[in-house]
Amino acid sequence: MTIWVPQLSGDGPRYRQLATAIGHAIESSELAPGTRLPPQRRLAHALGVTVGTITRGYGEAERRGWVEARVGSGTYVRAGSRRPAFSHVSATRDDDGVTDLSLALPPADTERDAALARALAGIQGDPRALAHALDYQPEGGLDAHREIYARWMTDLGLPVDAGELIIDQGGMNGIFLALSALGGRVAAERLSYPGVISVAGQLGLRLVGLDHDADGLAVDALAARHDQQPFDVLYVMPEHQNPTTARLDEARRRALVDFARERDVWIVEDGVQHLASAERGTPLYRLAPERTVYLFSVSKILAGGLRSGAMRVPPGLRERVATVVRNVSWMPPPLIAAVVGQWIASGDADRQLARQFDELEARRRMVEDALAEFSPCTRAGGFYAWLALPPGQRASRVVERLAEARIRVNPAEAFCVGSEAAPQAIRLCFSAARDRAALADALVRIREVLAAPAPSAWQTI
Ligand SMILES: Cc1ncc(COP(=O)(O)O)c(C=O)c1O
Structure with a gap:
């Protein structure tokens, strides 16, 4: 046998x-x-x-x-024990009465369609833009598009020169381009964005799990970890960690950069997963411009379907990233970059950002109120809450019981890098509910599940 x-x-x-x-x-x-x-x-x-x-x-x-x-x-x-597959996007939101809070989608915005129509009309009325949209372009995108991205990022507290940017097809594409160009061993927090785990797996790059705590990456422990398992690239989300919402303070950011310089480690700084808030810290690429790639995307601000973003690339890495762009798709689609450019130039992007921010804040307060006794972790500009479960509760069971209540969330397990056991915690994307009424309804059901006594051991075996 x-x-x-x-x-x-x-x-x-x-x-x-x-x-x-x-x-x-x-x-x-x-x-x-x-x-x-x-x-x-x-x-x-x-x-x-x-x-x-x-x-x-x-x-x-x-x-x-x-x-x-x-x-x-x-x-x-066990039946139903499959770890949730990365990037399981359902075709519609809240279909079959299921409230899907497993994906960090931006809240639905009714004015978005009109903004797209205006952006398309703007291109249609501009013969130069139409001609550019149909021609092959440089790997980094057209200068005009990079300039518009650079101006907007600078306004949002991310000062960049157009010459440093490569237009890409969103955050996932940026991760793929960066890791393909850099290669080597990639370190990420023990709980991290599943996209980076997936890309590293696809490229055959070994992942090294790093300790983190309530304040983010445990920067003090980096040198010892590097001695134990050397790595070449550090992937990090200093502003709003996915999934824990932790934010690195200035002291940790500076210590992280000192470590990277001392050990000659590249940094991939992912800024996709939140909307800019007033409390933004110093981006790592400003502290270590020579070794930091910054990933910016419009997916969470304008629309995920646009597939557009920009990476800020250190000069020493530019040609390597350009080569990967060529190998994958020659260039970013110029028509899409033109649409985004119009969206930004017309002011529609800023108005949408302000609306999204207010909506997220209202939803965040709903979560804080409804689940106060479970002390959810949330942060301004974020799309989700991170919730450590009450003692005795198992994340896999809670996810199952929520599924029975027609609510989808992710257990900590979905974010695990390496072989450490996941904590008993869930991520709850309040941004993804159809509207506030749907969220309010889901929160009642979530509270019930969390407050129900954990099943005793003899019932589960
Ligand atoms: C941390 C992080 N990086 C990147 C992405 C991917 O962004 P995009 O939709 O622009 O590919 C996401 C999507 O949720 C994310 O959470």
Whole structure:
């Protein structure tokens, strides 16, 4: 009889590596729900580890909610235990009565369609813009488009020169371009944006998990981590961490940059996931311009479907990024950049940003009020709340019970880098509810689930 034998890799003890391998095998459908895991003795023999390691690994996978031990029968993959796939975008919002709070989408904006129509009309009335839209252009985009992006970013507290920018196709594209150009080992917080985990996986780049706390990346621990597992690139979201909402203070930002200079590490600074707020700190690219890529996108401000953004690239990296752009798509689509340019130049972008900010603030207050007893973490300009669950509650169970209540959220597990166990916490994107009424209704159901006593252990096995 053949048995499933995983390849153990990554940081940490073998039993955790085994638990993580089980999670990955479930995610890739290699292990289907209901599958019985191999008998412990046989797997221990196949992997050359002790039976105790397998017992602890299966126990860890059970603790993470992926498998269940059945007395006298073995350990089985649980139904519904698939780690949520990255980028699972449903075609419509709130369809079938489900309120999907799993994706950080900007709140619906009824005036957006009219702004798009105006931007398109602006291009139609401009023969030069029409001609540019149909021609091949340089990899970094047209000068005129880069200038408009640079002016707007500067107004938003992100001072840049047009010459430093490469127009891209949004934040994900920026991550792909940056990591493709840089290569090497990539370090990210142990909980981080799943997009970076996915891109690193696709490019075959090893990920190194970094410690973080309520105030963001644990910068003090970077040197020791680098000694242990050297890395070449540090991906970080200093302004608004996804998923925890943490923000790095100025002292940590400066210490981070000192570390990067000392160890010659590149920084990829992702600024996509929030709207600019008055409390913005100093962007890392201002502190270390020679080694920091900054990612900016209009997805969360204007519309995700536009697929447009701009990366601020250090001079020493520009040609490498341009080569990747050429290899992927020759250039960013000029028509889209022209639409965004019109949207910004007409003032529609600023008006939309102001409306979005107010809407997000109103929703954030709703979450703070409705879930006050659970102390949700939120921050101005953010799209989501991060919620550590009450003691005894398991994130996988809470996600399941919310799904039964027709609400979708993400467990901490979806953001895990490396083999560390995820904390019992969920991310709740209040921005994505259809409107405030839908959010209010969802918050009542979420409160009920969180306040319900955690099921006792004997009920779950
Ligand atoms: C931190 C972060 N970076 C990048 C992206 C991707 O942005 P875009 O939609 O512009 O590709 C997201 C999307 O949610 C994000 O949260």
